[in-house]
Amino acid sequence: xxxxxxxxxxxxxxxxxxxxxxxxxxxxxxxxxxxxxxxxxxxxxxxxxxxxxxxxxxxxxxxxxxxxxxxxxxxxxxxxxxxxxxxxxxxxxxxxxxxxxxxxxxxxxxxxxxxxxxxxxxxxxxxxxxxxxxxxxxxxxxxxxxxxxxxxxxxxxxxxxxxxxxxxxxxxxxxxxxxxxxxxxxxxxxxxxxxxxxxxxxxxxxxxxxxxxxxxxxxxxxxxxxxxxxxxxxxxxxxxxxxxxxxxxxxxxxxxxxxxxxxxxxxxxxxxxxxxxxxxxxxxxxxxxxxxxxxxxxxxxxxxxxxxxxxxxxxxxxxxxxxxxxxxxxxxxxxxxxxxxxxxxxxxxxxxxxxxxxxxxxxxxxxxxxxxxxxxxxxxxxxxxxxxxxxxxxxxxxxxxxxxxxxxxxxxxxxxxxxxxxxxxxxxxxxxxxxxxxxxxxxxxxxxxxxxxxxxxxxxxxxxxxxxxxxxxxxxxxxxxxxxxxxxxxxxxxxxxxxxxxxxxxxxxxxxxxxxxxxxxxxxxxxxxxxxxxxxxxxxxxxxxxxxxxxxxxxxxxxxxxxxxxxxxxxxxxxxxxxxxxxxxxxxxxxxxxxxxxxxxxxxxxxxxxxxxxxxxxxxxxxxxxxxxxxxxxxxxxxxxxxxxxxxxxxxxxxxxxxxxxxxxxxxxxxxxxxxxxxxxxxxxxxxxxxxxxxxxxxxxx
Numbered sequence: 085x086x087x088x089x090x091x092x093x094x095x096x097x098x099x100x101x102x103x104x105x106x107x108x109x110x111x112x113x114x115x116x117x118x119x120x121x122x123x124x125x126x127x128x129x130x131x132x133x134x135x136x137x138x139x140x141x142x143x144x145x146x147x148x149x150x151x152x153x154x155x156x157x158x159x160x161x162x163x164x165x166x167x168x169x170x171x172x173x174x175x176x177x178x179x180x181x182x183x184x185x186x187x188x189x190x191x192x193x194x195x196x197x198x199x200x201x202x203x204x205x206x207x208x209x210x211x212x213x214x215x216x217x218x219x220x221x222x223x224x225x226x227x228x229x230x231x232x233x234x235x236x237x238x239x240x241x242x243x244x245x246x247x248x249x250x251x252x253x254x255x256x257x258x259x260x261x262x263x264x265x266x267x268x269x270x271x272x273x274x275x276x277x278x279x280x281x282x283x284x285x286x287x288x289x290x291x292x293x294x295x296x297x298x299x300x301x302x303x304x305x306x307x308x309x310x311x312x313x314x315x316x317x318x319x320x321x322x323x324x325x326x327x328x329x330x331x332x333x334x335x336x337x338x339x340x341x342x343x344x345x346x347x348x349x350x351x352x353x354x355x356x357x358x359x360x361x362x363x364x365x366x367x368x369x370x371x372x373x374x375x376x377x378x379x380x381x382x383x384x385x386x387x388x389x390x391x392x393x394x395x396x397x398x399x400x401x402x403x404x405x406x407x408x409x410x411x412x413x414x415x416x417x418x419x420x421x422x423x424x425x426x427x428x429x430x431x432x433x434x435x436x437x438x439x440x441x442x443x444x445x446x447x448x449x450x451x452x453x454x455x456x457x458x459x460x461x462x463x464x465x466x467x468x469x470x471x472x473x474x475x476x477x478x479x480x481x482x483x484x485x486x487x488x489x490x491x492x493x494x495x496x497x498x499x500x501x502x503x504x505x506x507x508x509x510x511x512x513x514x515x516x517x518x519x520x521x522x523x524x525x526x527x528x529x530x531x532x533x534x535x536x537x538x539x540x541x542x543x544x545x546x547x548x549x550x551x552x553x554x555x556x557x558x559x560x561x562x563x564x565x566x567x568x569x570x571x572x573x574x575x576x577x578x579x580x581x582x583x584x585x586x587x588x589x590x591x592x593x594x595x596x597x598x599x600x601x602x603x604x605x606x607x608x609x610x611x612x613x614x615x616x617x618x619x620x621x622x623x624x625x626x627x628x629x630x631x632x633x634x635x636x637x638x639x640x641x642x643x644x645x646x647x648x649x650x651x652x653x654x655x656x657x658x659x660x661x662x663x664x665x666x667x668x669x670x671x672x673x674x675x676x677x678x679x680x681x682x683x684x685x686x687x688x689x690x691x692x693x694x695x696x697x698x699x700x701x702x703x704x705x706x707x708x709x710x711x712x713x714x715x716x717x718x719x720x721x722x723x724x725x726x727x728x729x730x731x732x733x734x735x736x737x738x739x740x741x742x743x744x745x746x747x748x749x750x751x752x753x754x755x756x757x758x759x760x761x762x763x764x765x766x767x768x769x770x771x772x773x774x775x776x777x778x779x780x781x782x783x784x785x786x
Contacts, residue, residue, distance in 0.1 A: 117147035147190025176369030409661030412602025443531030517570030
C-alpha cells in the first residue's frame with residue numbers, strides 16, 4: 085500500500101521501476117507464498133502434517149518478507165499502520181502454533197500491499213512522455229549568426245529561432261514573425277492559436293508555418309513542462325502518504341493491544357503462574373488480530389475492481405477505490421471529456437442569392453488537400469466527390485485562398501474577411517461557442533460556416549446524474565471563456581473556469597479541495613490535465629482517448645467512450661466502501677469482544693481461532709457483494725481489459741483522431757488497443773511524431 089501503512093522506503097525513480105507486473109519483486113514473493121500455502125493445505129489434507137507445517141512456515145516467511153521489514157522500520161520512526169497489526173497477528177499466530185493461519189494472513193496482506201505499491205510507483209513512468217516534447221536541439225540567434233545548442237544550455241534572454249514544424253523548447257515571448265501554434269500539450273485544445281510579436285508562448289507548442297523569433301523567458305529546467313512534471317510528482321508523493329481506512333483503525337488499536345498484552349503478561353508474572361498469563365497474553369494478541377479485516381478488505385477490493393474492469397472502468401488499487409467512494413466534487417475537462425474532440429460543422433449560413441450547398445462546395449474545394457482539424461470537419465460533411473481548388477496558398481494567421489471554378493476564393497477568420505451582411509450571424513455563432521469561417525467567392529462573401537467540437541450526447545445526463553448523487557460539478561478548460569461558458573450551459577454546469585494552463589488547473593483543484601468538504605476528483609484526457617489529475621484526491625482519465633501521461637497519472641481510467649460510466653463508477657465505489665466499513669466494523673467488534681474474554685481466560689485459543697474463522701467466512705461473503713455491477717442501459721459493454729493484446733494487431737481499433745490532427749507535427753496517442761494494453765503493464769506507450777504534409781489548412785479559428 086503506502087509507506088504510511090508499512091513504512092516502506094521511498095520508491096525508486098521511474099527509470100528503476102520494472103516495466104511489467106510479473107517483474108515486481110514483492111509480487112513474485114506473494115506468488116511464491118501463495119504456492120507454498122496451497123501446497124501446505126494439500127499436504128495437510130493428505131495427512132503429511134510435518135510437510136504441511138514446513139510449507140505453512142515457508143509461506144508465512146515469504147509473505148511476511150514483503151511487509152514485516154517495512155513495519156519494523158515504521159515502528160522505529162514511531163509510525164503505526166495496518167501493517168503493524170498484521171505483523172502482530174503473524175507473530176502471535178506463529179507463537180501459538182497456528183501456522184496455517186499465519187501463512188494465510190501473510191499471503192493475503194503481501195499481495196494486497198504489493199499491488200498497491202506498484203500501481204502508485206508506476207504513475208511516474210508516464211512523465212517520461214513529456215521529455216519528448218522538448219526538441220533535441222535549439223537554434224539560437226547570436227551576434228555572429230545562428231548557433232545550435234542543447235536544450236540545457238538555453239538561457240533566459242536567448243532568442244530562439246523556431247522554424248515551421250519545430251517545437252518550442254521553452255517558454256518565451258514572440259519578438260518577430262506571425263504564425264499559428266498547436267498548443268495541445270499545454271492547453272489541450274485542438275484548434276491552433278494565432279501568435280505575433282508580444283504574445284507569450286509555451287514550451288512544447290508546435291509552430292505551424294513560417295519562422296518565429298522567440299525570446300526565452302525561462303530555462304528548460306524551469307519552463308511550463310518542467311512545472312507540470314514537478315506538480316505531478318509532488319502530488320503523487322502526497323497521495324502516496326495518505327492513510328487508508330484500515331490505517332486509521334490501526335492507529336489507536338495497535339498501542340492499546342500491545343499495552344494490554346504486556347500488562348497481562350507482567351501482572352500475571354507478579355501474581356504467580358507466569359506461564360498461564362503469558363499464554364493468555366499471546367491469546368489476546370491473536371484475539372486482537374484483525375483477521376477478518378485482513379481478508380475482507382482485499383476480497384472487497386478485488387471483487388469491486390474486477391466488476392468495474394468488466395465494464396471498462398480500470399481502478400488502480402484499493403486506495404483509489406476508497407477515495408472515489410468519498411468524492412463530493414468533480415472537476416471536468418472540456419475537450420475530449422465533455423466533448424468528442426472531433427470538430428464538426430454545426431451550421432452553414434448563406435448570403436442572399438447563394439445556397440448553403442454552394443458555400444460548402446467552395447469551402448471544401450479550398451480545404452480538399454488539408455489535414456487541419458477544421459478542414460477535416462468541412463470535408464467530412466461535404467458531398468463526395470469534392471472538387472479541388474487551384475493555386476491554393478496559406479495566409480499565415482488568417483486563412484487560405486485559391487481559385488475555384490477559375491474565380492478567386494477565400495476562407496478564413498472574420499477578422500481577415502469582413503462578413504458584411506452576415507455579421508449578426510457571426511456574432512450569434514460565436515456567442516454559442518462556435519468557431520466561424522467566412523467563405524468568399526469572386527470577391528463576394530457567400531456565407532459562413534460554423535464549426536464546433538460537439539458535446540458527447542450523454543454529457544448532460546452525466547452531469548445530472550452526478551448532481552443527483554450529491555456531487556458538485558465544475559469545468560476546468562484551457563479554451564476561451566465564451567466557448568467554455570456556452571458548452572457548460574448546455575450540460576448544466578455553472579461553475580466554469582476557462583483559459584487555464586496546466587498549473588492553473590492544479591491550482592484550481594487545490595482551491596476546490598480547500599473550499600468544499602469531501603474529496604475532489606478531476607476528469608481529463610490530455611497531458612495538460614496531468615497536474616490536475618495528480619493534485620486531485622482522485623484522478624480519472626478518459627483512457628480510451630487519453631494520452632499515456634494522463635492515464636499513468638490518474639488513479640482511475642474510463643476505457644469506454646460513454647461518460648455515464650463516471651457516475652456509475654462513483655456509485656459503485658460508494659457501495660464498495662460501505663461494504664468495507666461494514667467488514668471493518670465487524671472486525672473491530674470482534675476484537676473488542678474477544679480481547680477482554682481472552683484476557684480473563686474465559687476463551688481459549690481454539691475458541692478464539694474458531695470465532696475468527698467464522699467471522700472471516702461472513703466478511704468474505706459480504707465482500708463478494710461488491711462484484712455486483714450492472715451494465716449501463718443502452719451502452720455497449722467494453723471488452724475486458726485482460727483480453728486486449730499487448731501490441732496492436734491488424735484487427736486493432738483504428739487510432740483515434742489526434743488532439744491536434746492538422747498539418748502540423750503532432751503528438752499522436754497510441755491506438756486504443758495499445759493504450760488499454762499499456763494499462764495492464766502500466767508501461768507508457770511510445771509517442772509518434774507525425775511530420776507536416778505539403779499543404780496547410782486555413783487558420784480560421786478565432
